Amino acid sequence: MTTVAATTTRVYDPTGHPRIIPVQPAARPQSLEGLRPGILTNRKMNARALLEAMMGEVAGAVSLASAPVVESKPSNGPPIQRIVDSMKESADFALVGTSD
Amino acid sequence: MLHLEAEQRGLKDLRYVVVSHPIGGLHADAMGPKAQAVTGELIEAFTKPYASSNGARANGAGGAAAASDLGRANVMVDLPADEQALRREFARRTWSDGLPVIAPTEERVEAMLEYCDRDPLEVLGVIAPRRGEATVQATAVCAVMAGCEPRMFPALVAAVQGIGREEFNVSGVNATTHPNTVLMLLNGPIAREIGAHGGMGCFGPTFETNATLGRALRLVQLNIGGATPGLGDRATQGTPAKFTFCFAENEAESPWAPFQTTRGFSAEDSTVTVYACEAPHNIEDHGSNTGLGIMQTVVGSMGQAGSNNILARGDTLLAVTPEHAAVLAGDGWDREKMREHIFELARFPADHLSVEFIDHINERIDPETPTFLKDSRLPIAANRESIHIIVAGGPGKHSSWMPGFGDMSLPQTVAITNRHGEPVRSIEELRRG
Numbered sequence: 001m002t003t004v005a006a007t008t009t010r011v012y013d014p015t016g017h018p019r020i021i022p023v024q025p026a027a028r029p030q031s032l033e034g035l036r037p038g039i040l041t042n043r044k045m046n047a048r049a050l051l052e053a054m055m056g057e058v059a060g061a062v063s064l065a066s067a068p069v070v071e072s073k074p075s076n077g078p079p080i081q082r083i084v085d086s087m088k089e090s091a092d093f094a095l096v097g098t099s100d
Numbered sequence: 101m102l103h104l105e106a107e108q109r110g111l112k113d114l115r116y117v118v119v120s121h122p123i124g125g126l127h128a129d130a131m132g133p134k135a136q137a138v139t140g141e142l143i144e145a146f147t148k149p150y151a152s153s154n155g156a157r158a159n160g161a162g163g164a165a166a167a168s169d170l171g172r173a174n175v176m177v178d179l180p181a182d183e184q185a186l187r188r189e190f191a192r193r194t195w196s197d198g199l200p201v202i203a204p205t206e207e208r209v210e211a212m213l214e215y216c217d218r219d220p221l222e223v224l225g226v227i228a229p230r231r232g233e234a235t236v237q238a239t240a241v242c243a244v245m246a247g248c249e250p251r252m253f254p255a256l257v258a259a260v261q262g263i264g265r266e267e268f269n270v271s272g273v274n275a276t277t278h279p280n281t282v283l284m285l286l287n288g289p290i291a292r293e294i295g296a297h298g299g300m301g302c303f304g305p306t307f308e309t310n311a312t313l314g315r316a317l318r319l320v321q322l323n324i325g326g327a328t329p330g331l332g333d334r335a336t337q338g339t340p341a342k343f344t345f346c347f348a349e350n351e352a353e354s355p356w357a358p359f360q361t362t363r364g365f366s367a368e369d370s371t372v373t374v375y376a377c378e379a380p381h382n383i384e385d386h387g388s389n390t391g392l393g394i395m396q397t398v399v400g401s402m403g404q405a406g407s408n409n410i411l412a413r414g415d416t417l418l419a420v421t422p423e424h425a426a427v428l429a430g431d432g433w434d435r436e437k438m439r440e441h442i443f444e445l446a447r448f449p450a451d452h453l454s455v456e457f458i459d460h461i462n463e464r465i466d467p468e469t470p471t472f473l474k475d476s477r478l479p480i481a482a483n484r485e486s487i488h489i490i491v492a493g494g495p496g497k498h499s500s501w502m503p504g505f506g507d508m509s510l511p512q513t514v515a516i517t518n519r520h521g522e523p524v525r526s527i528e529e530l531r532r533g
Contacts, residue, residue: 009181012174012204014195014245014323016238018231019171019223023110028149043464045124046131053135054117054142061143072467075412075508093146098102099334100124100277 029093032058037068038091040083042075047097055095065092101229101275101332108231115145124460170221171233174241176206194328197318197343201245212240214250215530216257218519224257225264228271230326234260238324239316246316252294252309254516254527255372259284259317262374262512269509273376274327278408279339280376280505282321283417284314284346285490287360288370290516290527296348300494303347303380314346317374341379347492353422354491355429362435362488363513369523375488375511377417378407380500385424391431394424394499395441402480402501403446409480410448411461412506416481418442419492419500439484447477482507 029035037055041047048070055068069090071083087094106114117138123131179189186203190196202208213220213236220237227234239260243253263270263282273280286296297307305311326332335342351358360371385397398418402409409416418438420428428438450458451474461478462470472478480503481487488511493499504511515523524530 006181008178009186009203009205010176010178011186012206012209012237012241013177014174014204014238014241014319015230016174016232016235016241016324017172018108019226019233020108020110020231025111025114025150028147030147032143032146041467043467045460045463046126046128047123048463048467049128050119050123050131050134053131054119054138057135057139058143058146061139075464095142100121 032062032064032093034063034065035092036065036090038087038094039068039070040087040094040096041070041072042097042099043072044075044097044100048072051095051097068095101334104326104332105229105231105271105275108229113150115148117142117145169223170219171223171235171238173221174235174238179203194331195323196245197315197322199315199343201319202247204241204244208244209237209240212243212248212250212253213237214532215253215527216240217530217532218257222519224260225270227260227264227274227320227325227327229275229332230324232324232326234264234320234324239320242319242323243312243316246319247308247312248316249308249312251527252313254290254524254530255284255286255294255296255313256316256320258372258514258516259313259374260320262372262514263317263321265512267510268374268376268512270321270325272508273505274321274325274332275334276505276508277334277336278505279335279337279378280408281339281341281345281379282317283341283373283375283377283502284317285359285373285375286313286346286348286371287351287358287373288365288516289368289525290370291348293527296346298348298350298492299353300496302350302492302494303345303500307347310346310348311344314344317346318342318344339379345379349490350422350492350494353425355425356435356489356491359488359490360513365513365515368525370516370525371513372516373511373513375415375417375502376505376509377502378504380419380502383418383499383501384497385499386497389427391428391433394428395433395438398438398499398501399442399446402442402503403448405448405453407480407503408506408508409503410478412464412508413479413482413486414507414509415486415488415504415511417488417490417502417504417511419490419502421493421496421499422491423495423497424499425491435489436484438489439487442487443479443481443484446480448480450474450476450478453478
């Protein structure tokens, strides 16, 4: 008797499923003109210097309402609510740094 | 990596600007040209309207895993039956750690659940950066692939629960440039029952339970968590300990109470501790014949520059070999005395480091007020309680130190329990009827 080996095998995809959580992004402004900028650094090396330089370049291209409000968060987790609330209160848009 | 995590947070169109490395280790005035290079892109990112509804719809409770909520079943796919072809297909899909895997067939996964009384769709943790649902079933798939036997599975369940806790910060652990891995330490009667090894050569090869359990946890991180090197894992060099790093404490040869008793459990509880750390650093001392002499070598070894513990303190782990432990205990050293000694003396002088590096350390702690000055001696732990001490290994006088990830992850010790959260004394209590 001749047997024919199966050409395929059925296995589980090991990746499972990602859990997507709802986050509603803020609406984009049409322009940054007259808006109050914010900066949130992650305290990594040169993070503040880089983000301030980036916002400085933005300020050179458009007329912002004020100097940026700068906050920082520890690099071991998300910003605490006080910082988020402060940023929402004092800035219309924010530049946030992540990674190294 | 940012894109990966943003998508799982419902922000698949999140705008971001990538500034090329290096950023750290440069003078601050080098940031100007980097900023100029992305100005146009940055303004557009702030102002261009989102073209779509942005992001997929939510499909779960969000945040940290809620133990009671259920995930979705893994899908099945038809792949080549030929062993080599199947191996290549798994590699092509980045479903493996680079080593051959056992094909996770339905029969094998079902068998893996023999010692698990939980719902296969129970979510043990949500593993970032991909934010994958580590269901019992998905975890069992990884256990099969790693070569675990079903009796080992309860320990893996506890480990996945541990890395899924918010305080462990699996997102940072998986995504960091730091060469960390997840150490999986087993204690208690179930560690012995399933053959976890804590004696001679316990960090090395041939011990099946150690090798396959540690590998299975890594496959959970890779496959469910998306911690693929270069994508969700941004480790600069990585570490060979990412392949597997699991062992038991050598409780039989320890002069001190088992480690889990320092974590709020009893010696009869079976626990799994997950700890984000570097591979072991040798602490050789065949010369000292007193506890104090050994501790001088210990603090000299641990108080080094270059670890994340110097950068960011946090937790750190000392694994004492039984021969060192016997001398230490004989001279009256217990964990508390050793912790005190290490915390006070395993320090590195700030004036041996660059001024800008000390500034960087201070910036991380408090941007406004420097914590450490030029004459400071930098600690390697947040406090005495963050210095963990275990006994591991066999004959010989090589202890070891596993520097941690710093203050970015807290070790988690999880009891092996049934589905009701009640500790079990034997895996037989979990066996399906």
